[in-house]
Amino acid sequence: MNLLLKIWRQKGPNSPGKMVDYPVTDISEDMSFLEMLDVLNDQLVVKGEEPVSFDHDCREGICGMCSLYINGQAHGPERLVTTCQLHMRSFKDGETIYIEPWRAKAFPVVKDLVVDRGAFDRIMNVGGFVSVNTGGAQDANCLPVSKVDADKAFDAATCIGCGACVATCKNSSAMLFVSAKVSQLALLPQGKIEAQERVLNMVEQMDVEGFGNCTNTGACEVECPKGISLENIARMNREYLSAALTGEEKKEITGGF
Amino acid sequence: MGLTGLFLISFLVVHASINACIWFNDGGETFTFYAHFMGTNTIVHFIEAGLFAGLILHIVDGLLLWKQNRDARPVQYAYNNPGKNSTWYSRSMAVLGTLILLFLVIHLYDFWAPNRVEYVTTGEEKDLFQMMQERFESLPIVLLYCAGCFSLFWHLLHGFKSAFQSLGLNHSKYNKAVEVAGIAFSIIVPAVFALMPISMYFHLVH
Ligand code: HEM
Numbered sequence: 001m002n003l004l005l006k007i008w009r010q011k012g013p014n015s016p017g018k019m020v021d022y023p024v025t026d027i028s029e030d031m032s033f034l035e036m037l038d039v040l041n042d043q044l045v046v047k048g049e050e051p052v053s054f055d056h057d058c059r060e061g062i063c064g065m066c067s068l069y070i071n072g073q074a075h076g077p078e079r080l081v082t083t084c085q086l087h088m089r090s091f092k093d094g095e096t097i098y099i100e101p102w103r104a105k106a107f108p109v110v111k112d113l114v115v116d117r118g119a120f121d122r123i124m125n126v127g128g129f130v131s132v133n134t135g136g137a138q139d140a141n142c143l144p145v146s147k148v149d150a151d152k153a154f155d156a157a158t159c160i161g162c163g164a165c166v167a168t169c170k171n172s173s174a175m176l177f178v179s180a181k182v183s184q185l186a187l188l189p190q191g192k193i194e195a196q197e198r199v200l201n202m203v204e205q206m207d208v209e210g211f212g213n214c215t216n217t218g219a220c221e222v223e224c225p226k227g228i229s230l231e232n233i234a235r236m237n238r239e240y241l242s243a244a245l246t247g248e249e250k251k252e253i254t255g256g257f
Numbered sequence: 258m259g260l261t262g263l264f265l266i267s268f269l270v271v272h273a274s275i276n277a278c279i280w281f282n283d284g285g286e287t288f289t290f291y292a293h294f295m296g297t298n299t300i301v302h303f304i305e306a307g308l309f310a311g312l313i314l315h316i317v318d319g320l321l322l323w324k325q326n327r328d329a330r331p332v333q334y335a336y337n338n339p340g341k342n343s344t345w346y347s348r349s350m351a352v353l354g355t356l357i358l359l360f361l362v363i364h365l366y367d368f369w370a371p372n373r374v375e376y377v378t379t380g381e382e383k384d385l386f387q388m389m390q391e392r393f394e395s396l397p398i399v400l401l402y403c404a405g406c407f408s409l410f411w412h413l414l415h416g417f418k419s420a421f422q423s424l425g426l427n428h429s430k431y432n433k434a435v436e437v438a439g440i441a442f443s444i445i446v447p448a449v450f451a452l453m454p455i456s457m458y459f460h461l462v463h
């Protein structure tokens with residue numbers, strides 16, 4: 001198939017960028033979207049032009065690196081797939097395809113289609129963990145977990161941190177991501193101990209990073225490649241409300257011994 | 258947003274119920290009875306002050322939200338397709354709210370303000386039923402009121418269920434009920450409001 005690609009090109013974080021047209025020919029519909037871009041980049045290298053930079057790693061839908069806004073939708077037109085799992089058969093011969101980076105203040109463009117999603121890491125750093133002592137593993141029956149909670153926690157834990165929820169949200173809100181990370185721990189006994197602190201800290205960091213606020217349009221749930229449910233956002237709102245009302249006040253930890 | 262929104266919704270119920278009394282077709286007697294109570298009772302005056310505070314909070318909070326959310330994406334997409342994943346009215350709450358606000362200013366100027374001025378200066382109340390009859394002789398005004406109710410319909414269609422989600426009230430057992438109640442409420446309340454000027458215009462109310 002032959003296509004006209006309109007791709008966002010930007011040299012560096014502070015340079016201006018623009019959409020540039022690239023016609024590509026003889027694309028197989030069995031190629032993945034990223035393979036199609038590989039073909040384009042090969043051609044650009046041969047011509048002595050700068051190849052298009054884009055993020056990718058596993059190319060099997062599990063790492064969360066790939067991140068393209070394709071024809072006005074995060075990860076393209078299909079439901080429940082990442083960009084790397086999108087195939088060219090989802091497009092028509094002769095189609096014009098717009099390819100843009102995630103757009104959000106909290107995700108600055110590094111180069112071309114690559115954005116810095118370090119904001120997600122910083123949110124994880126303030127609460128996306130449990131503090132458990134190492135040592136001999138205790139008997140699993142000491143920590144009973146209901147099947148329902150285990151399933152919900154597991155569903156939330158399938159979030160791969162790709163950022164499609166932010167990219168697609170009209171407010172660039174990170175609520176789906178943060179709520180998945182809060183939920184996967186809040187639902188389990190190991191996570192209960194730090195639950196209040198966690199939700200307060202992670203939400204605070206989310207705001208510091210400059211993400212917008214959730215207005216419940218539900219776009220994130222539709223575009224999320226892992227089908228993370230809005231139920232998680234409601235759970236986080238509950239957790240946050242109760243933690244804000246009843247949680248201990250933050251203590252500054254000062255000095256050593 | 259959720260709390261103030263639901264508070265305003267509770268006001269709509271009272272307001273719509275009292276105004277619906279015009280359809281008793283008793284020359285506005287029942288309506289005037291309740292309107293008089295609402296206009297002169299001291300406790301109601303306090304609640305009214307609370308209502309204005311709630312409205313202003315809702316508006317300020319809403320506009321702040323709108324500003325923050327707009328700033329969160331400094332560079333827009335060259336090509337965006339939001340219709341694939343969300344409804345237009347859920348994305349247009351600030352615009353719909355502003356339309357409601359414009360309508361409210363006109364609406365308060367029509368009825369609430371003259372009546373209050375009269376009450377404060379003379380201790381008497383205006384005949385609100387008659388004022389309605391006169392005001393709704395004019396077709397443009399009737400259409401304007403219908404447009405106001407139409408904006409309210411879309412605002413509520415998203416707002417009602419959105420408020421529950423914001424407060425964390427999401428449960429697979431009740432989600433359907435909240436959604437259905439939201440749709441029913443968004444249709445019934447604005448429709449009841451819109452039917453008032455319409456039935457007055459066609460002289461169906463005596
Ligand atoms: C009788 C009048 C009104 C009622 C009953 C009402 C009700 C609601 C409700 C229930 C919500 C959802 C809250 C949430 O998601 O947590 C909402 C949101 C909102 N309202 Fe209102 N509202 C009214 C008037 C207004 C006015 C006059 C404005 C003026 C600007 C306004 C602006 C907004 C905005 C900006 C939101 C944002 C939330 C979003 O984008 O989802 N509303 N309203």
Ligand code: SF4
Nearest residue numbers: 159160162163165224
């Ligand atoms: S919630 Fe979904 S869209 Fe958002 S980061 Fe996780 S996997 Fe990606």
Ligand code: FES
Nearest residue numbers: 059063064066084
């Ligand atoms: S490259 Fe790993 S999810 Fe797409």
